[in-house]
Amino acid sequence: MHKDKEKLNHAETAEEKETAEKEFRGRKELKNEVVKLKSEVEHWKNEYYRAYADTRNLRATLEKEQSRALKYRAEGFIEALLPILDSFYLALKQEPTDPALKNYLTGFQYIYRNLVSVLENEGVKEITPQVGDKFDPLKMNAMDVVETDGEANLVANVYGKGYQLHDMIVRHAMVSVTGKPKAKENKPEQNPEAQKPEDAPKHEDQCKCDA
Structure with missing residues (x-):
């Protein structure tokens, strides 16, 4: 158990x-x-x-x-309009004496202002430098340099307006800028009276040998 x-x-x-x-x-x-x-x-x-x-x-x-x-949807459209805007810009710079041409110019000014107003509503701004302004490489393109004794790097001439869309440059303004004259090379002065070796008088041999 x-x-x-x-x-x-x-x-x-x-x-x-x-x-x-x-x-x-x-x-x-x-x-x-x-x-x-x-x-x-x-x-x-x-x-x-x-x-x-x-x-x-x-x-x-x-x-x-x-x-x-x-x-920036209007960028391509603005680029296509640039030649037309340039033509308006050049035409409006003229000062005709003919009354008929003045009337045409007034009409061009009206059309141009309306066109610019439409572009401004899309965010487009003109870049319009003035003579004497400081050159701005971000908004201007220097096409030429004008020598001067005054201050350098100033706008000397304006050849064409620039345009920007909001904060993007579509085209730079075309200008010429002032610059200091180029230093002239100092060449040694030559004495005009100095005789060249080939111009020196030739001396005949005075010594004759007796036969």
Whole structure:
């Protein structure tokens, strides 16, 4: 009877031990699975944030390009108008004495002002330097240099207006600028009375040999 009881206790102990080991292995496997799932969650969370950031950056880039396209949409149109604006500019600089031509000029001025007004509504501004202004390389193109003893780097003549669309230069104003005279080379003065070697008198041999 005592031996049977010991066997029973031993069997129960072995069973409990096996059960405990199974529970331990189960908890360990579950813990490993949790760690694996957490790692996957972290991975996909990072992927989501990365994709979200890329999407935001792409959207911002597209919006910026769209905004720029709308802002400067008139650039090509303005460039096509430049020859016409130049023709108006040259015509309006004339001072005709004929009354009929003066009437035509008045009409040109009206058309030109209206055209400029329309362009200004689109963000276009004229670049109109005046003689004596400081030369600005960002808005002006120096076509020539006029030597002067006065201050250098000033606008000497204006050949054509420039145009800008908002903050973008469509065409620089064409001007000439003042500059200091070029230094003359100092050449040594020649004495006009100096004889050239070939002009020196030739001396005849005065020594005659007696026969």
